[in-house]
């Protein structure tokens with residue numbers, strides 16, 4: 041698949057991911073760029089991220105604090121937490137109703153989320169269930185549910201068609217130049233101290249390396265983030 045340079049534009053952009061830190065790692069540069077362009081950027085985090093830490097007594101508070109610090113660095117305007125437990129996401133009616141409610145209340149033109157078709161990473165790893173379930177639920181909530189009044193009539197007024205950018209895709213077709221926002225992305229990722237511990241330098245290097253490789257793969261200097269872009273479905 042050919043990967044083309046894509047210039048994101050929206051007055052409202054909504055990113056929805058399963059865990060705290062998913063959005064920053066996968067598309068933090070694009071979110072910072074959209075905010076710098078004047079978009080209202082909304083971040084919806086579906087789970088508490090509570091099982092990713094060794095100590096679980098104060099995991100939720102710590103992860104929420106880090107999430108808000110990271111969001112501030114990216115100039116994200118609104119953070120919505122759905123507060124599911126880690127591993128509890130299913131693409132069911134209740135999750136879709138909650139996602140449709142959020143989509144209708146912010147009425148974005150651009151939605152960013154995880155590509156649910158990403159299952160295996162070669163022969164070594166496979167994708168977290170929460171990422172897959174949330175990705176499908178978000179797609180199903182965005183189209184057709186959010187735009188058609190017959191779906192979840194209690195969840196607000198239907199919104200117009202959406203453009204969708206799916207991050208973490210094995211089949212990207214679009215690259216967003218985030219060269220001017222790479223430092224901010226790294227800084228946002230580094231806020232997740234409770235997960236990173238002593239590995240924070242390693243992760244920062246990995247984030248930079250991936251962004252530089254993404255830019256190189258589409259023949260531009262600097263840094264990029266790759267997406268599967270779905271235009272105007274609805």
Ligand SMILES: [Zn+2]
Nearest residue numbers: 058059062168
């Ligand atoms: Zn995750």
